[in-house]
Amino acid sequence: YITYRAFKPKPVCNPCFKKDDPKVVDIVNIEELGEKTAFCRCWRSAKFPYCDGAHGAHNKGTGDNVGPLVIKKVK
Numbered sequence: 001y002i003t004y005r006a007f008k009p010k011p012v013c014n015p016c017f018k019k020d021d022p023k024v025v026d027i028v029n030i031e032e033l034g035e036k037t038a039f040c041r042c043w044r045s046a047k048f049p050y051c052d053g054a055h056g057a058h059n060k061g062t063g064d065n066v067g068p069l070v071i072k073k074v075k
């Protein structure tokens, strides 16, 4: 017999970005970054790979606690 578990969808990190690609790779020229740049780690940003604050709603709705990777220049 088939259990419920057989129909349970597999969890994914990436909900919608470049789903036809075998993997999502973004290349950023470090020389073009500003003083401080936040990169999305929740995969929910409309500006992916940059953070747009969407992690707040994601965390609130799921109980998760993800946030951006912030790169900043040393002065």
Ligand code: FES
Pocket: 039, 040, 041, 042, 043, 044, 045, 050, 051, 052, 053, 054, 055, 056, 066, 067, 068, 069
């Ligand atoms: Fe994804 Fe901020 S929007 S970490």
